Amino acid sequence: MSDAHSYSSDIAFTPTVKAIQARKGSRDAYAKQEARGGWRTEIDENLAAFLADTNSFYLATATADGQPYIQHRGGPKGFVKILDKNTVAFASPSPTTPATGNTLRKEISRRIREPISS
Numbered sequence: 596m597s598d599a600h601s602y603s604s605d606i607a608f609t610p611t612v613k614a615i616q617a618r619k620g621s622r623d624a625y626a627k628q629e630a631r632g633g634w635r636t637e638i639d640e641n642l643a644a645f646l647a648d649t650n651s652f653y654l655a656t657a658t659a660d661g662q663p664y665i666q667h668r669g670g671p672k673g674f675v676k677i678l679d680k681n682t683v684a685f686a687s688p689s690p691t692t693p694a695t696g697n698t699l700r701k702e703i704s705r706r707i708r709e710p711i712s713s
Contacts, residue, residue, distance in 0.1 A: 603633040637680040646675045646683065
């Protein structure tokens with residue numbers, strides 16, 4: 596049995612990142628946040644209300660080897676829908692926009708292969 600804890604920040608802060616944080620002096624602050632329960636991992640009422648009112652957001656993911664991929668999404672207020680406490684849905688770009696469905700399909704494919712949480 597392991598004594599290791601699992602924190603929501605473990606997704607972003609790999610052991611290597613935590614070592615860099617320790618070396619640069621920021622690890623203690625992050626460790627205190629983790630000790631208080633870390634960052635939220637579910638959509639609460641406040642976040643749902645914020646997303647319902649937005650007309651723009653950035654979607655960021657990373658490949659299994661850490662390569663980031665960030666893209667902008669925009670639309671009229673209400674284009675973001677909350678399906679449940681862990682699922683956000685949004686309309687695909689119009690076929691006339693430069694970011695046609697190809698980048699979205701690539702992103703969805705990546706999310707299926709590399710889910711954000713276990």
